[in-house]
């Protein structure tokens with residue numbers, strides 16, 4: 558680990574403004590300890606600045622708040638055999654995988670990650686090691702093991718809980734371990750051969766009991782849901798963030814079952830959605846560029862293949878209805894490498910037609926709010942923790958310039974400088 562200087566100054570041709578919707582040209586970010594002290598035009602820096610602070614002149618780069626990803630699985634490999642590896646590998650191997658993945662994520666510019674499902678024996682020790690400065694990694698919000706039914710989605714790294722009482726106990730156990738967020742599997746999923754993605758795993762009443770318990774403990778609660786019935790249950794239960802929020806009809810011969818009234822209530826209740834379209838975009842690109850097969854089609858959806866454009870059409874309707882989206886890649890799933898959080902922003906621009914600034918705002922300040930770290934992270938603003946990521950080129954002109962960061966600052970400490978890793 559590099560030593561943290563008392564005072565450092567980062568200058569760049571473009572620095573994101575406080576609202577994260579435009580550039581400040583030729584500005585300097587002054588960092589004291591782990592916090593941003595001031596943002597000023599470069600021309601107004603005192604002449605003797607180099608004598609009183611460590612000066613990093615980053616040149617023609619775009620300096621953004623560190624990226625925030627709301628959906629990670631730190632121990633999953635992102636390779637075609639991710640599922641088999643997650644089922645077969647033991648805790649030491651999964652831990653080494655997670656350590657490597659978290660370093661990669663940080664060096665790509667992701668300074669905060671919310672992990673939504675990893676073994677407790679992996680996730681909590683990895684976070685403790687990062688916080689102790691033993692290994693590099695982003696700030697971590699952790700669910701630990703997701704809560705699922707017996708043989709349900711991700712049972713092989715989840716806590717199996719079937720009844721409402723078992724679910725409430727499972728929530729309490731995660732809180733005891735130090736979870737900042739509870740992850741429920743409200744329906745089956747593609748990653749688990751035994752779990753039907755078109756059907757709910759829990760009733761709205763059981764989910765509501767879990768929400769009550771999470772809120773009593775002051776932690777957030779999110780749920781994976783691919784089916785229309787699961788989305789409705791999550792909305793009725795008041796789940797804080799919905800993950801995927803797809804609309805599979807429960808009939809395998811039918812396609813999607815979009816429910817505008819449920820979406821209206823979702824928007825009214827302020828429930829964020831992680832549409833995981835960055836993951837989908839990476840999957841489509843891998844297929845077209847390398848002829849690689851995506852994840853094998855699940856038995857319960859194979860009766861009818863649902864196109865990407867059908868999903869996009871419904872995401873556009875949800876967007877129009879006022880539902881807010883998070884930037885969450887589902888890191889660790891097939892093709893979703895831990896250094897590619899930027900793919901979410903690419904998909905928002907290229908598939909949903911958003912402006913680049915709207916996508917950049919979502920990747921930083923927006924997702925900070927969704928994962929409840931907006932008091933400290935997500936903006937370049939005095940008082941915030943000094944988490945910064947610099948990108949070559951201008952992502953506000955071409956969103957693909959938001960990719961792997963060339964310089965990364967975490968809590969005031971430079972962990973990567975001009976494409977050279979320092980940790």
Ligand SMILES: [Zn+2]
Pocket residue numbers: 628629630673674887
């Ligand atoms: Zn996931």
